[in-house]
Amino acid sequence: MKELDIQRISIEHLSDSLALSQFAFQYELSAEKLEERRSQYNETENWGAYVDGKLAARMTILDLHTWLFGKRWAMGGIAGVATWPEYRRGGLVAGLLHNALHVMKEQGQTLSFLHPFQFAFYRKFGWETYTETKKYEIPTALLPKLPPQPGHVVRVGEDIELLNRIYSEYASRYNGSLDRDEAWWKRRIFANRKGSAAAYYDADGRASGYIHYQVKESVLQIHELVSLNWGAAKGLWRFIADHDSMIDKVTLNAPLDDQLPFVLDNPRIKQEIIPYFMARIVDVKPFLEQFPFAKGTSRNDGRLTMFVTDAHASWNNGLFVIEVDSDGNARIEAKELPAKEGNDEPICDLSCDISTLTAMFMGYRRPSFMNQIERLKGEEAAISHLEALIPYRTTYLPDFF
Structure with a gap:
């Protein structure tokens, strides 16, 4: 194979990119949809790997934002990764991923998410599972038996301002949910999920939940069920039961911490836990500097030294000194420390690779567990200190890209 050339896909090469995507993901765009894609095309987000001047592989780096422990973070969403069969297993995707890490670093996107075709493949490049989805299938007879609620449900059409206000408050309670904008609602939510939306208003007239759903072939498919409190949840489930x-059954996806089965008269409904998206810390130092550590957890001088390895982003390789004050604010320093005799790793409190670091700081897996499975090394006191520094919060992503 000739030398690899990675560059942005210009509008002139958009037809080549769309042809590759349609082939790889097995769909076909109408003339109308092709023109729509052309009108919405963002050249800065799309990258191609060219061989002998021909587009051989492609990737999109979406400019997104996510919630993490109540803070809004810039995030690069990797999507639309595709290669023509004759160019596969030639390192093209590896080249695009390496390029993406540099691009995201330059753009200040300290986090990256992607939906893997194969988890093991992307683990090799530092991404790690960060969230799961709980899938329910509930026969109509087993739906919650609830009396009439004090509030009321109103169909709201595509009232993005109303729905996003409720969604944003809900999403910020989880790690890894997207901060949506109007374009995302239009192009990703309403364009891809057919049906209708209805909001629940409580007795005081406050909109505190919504459902976006479709009824088809005797199945009520819930695209999204959002409630800000138990009262809204009861009101929406009463609406569903009506x-x-x-319908014969209801299907929906929910966060891993959802407790619906407990409140059912018969909790023996079909439940499935599905590993979903992967995450990666792109740039360790600024990520840790922004991270909202738990308050009041500093030990002694509040200092931890952590050695991080990253085979695909050299700027993350090294030893980081983490000093956290009582308010949870951190000062991070990349520092050279003497290595142990006969050991390549410097003297430090903790050591791990980038994917392990990501799983812990996304809140998906605790340091104690990562130590137990031998992915985080360190003395018990240091493990306990890091355990105390990272707050608890469930991960959840109700979107797809």
Whole structure:
């Protein structure tokens, strides 16, 4: 194979990119949809690997934002990774991923998410599982039995301002949910999820939940069920149950901490936990500097030294000194420390690779567990200190890209 050339895909080469995507993901765009894609095309987000001047592989780096422990973070969403069969296993995707890490670093996107076709493949490049989805299938007869609620449900069409206000408050309670904008609602939510939306208003007239759903072939498919409190949840489930004469079952995806089965008269419904998206810390130092560590957890001088290895982003290789004050604010220093005799690793409190670091700081897996499975090394006191420094919060992503 000739020398690899990675560059942005210009609008002139958009037809080549769309042809590759349609082939790889097995769909076909109408003339109308092709023109729509052309009108919405963002050249800065799309990258191609060219061989002998021909587009051989492609990738999109979406400019997104996510919530992490109540803070809004810039995030690069990797999507649309595709290669023509005759160019596969030639290192093209590896080249695009390496390029993406540099691009995201330059753009200040300290985090990256992607939906893997194969988890093991992307683990090799530092991404790690960060969230799961709980999938329910509930026969109509087993839906919650609830009396009439004090509030009321109103169909709201595509009222993005209303829905996003409720969604944003809900999403910020989780790690790894997207901060949506109007374009995302239009192009990703309403364009891809057919059906209708209805909001629940409580007795005081406050919109505190919504459902986006579709009824088809006797199945009520819930695209999204969002409630800010138990009252809204009850109101929405009462509304769902009122569809009983026209449906056989309800299907929905929920966060891993969802407790619906417990409140059912018969909790023996079909439940499935599905590993979903992967995450990666792109740039360790600024990520740790922004991270909201738990307050009041500093030991002694509040200092931890952590040695991080990253085979694909050299700027993350090294030893980081983490000093956290009582308010959870951190000062991070990349520092050279003497290595142990006969050991390549410097003297430090903790050591791990980038994917392990990501799983812990996304809140997906605790340091004690990562130590137990031998992915985080360190003395018990240091493990306990890091355990105390990272707050607890469930990960959840109700979107796809």
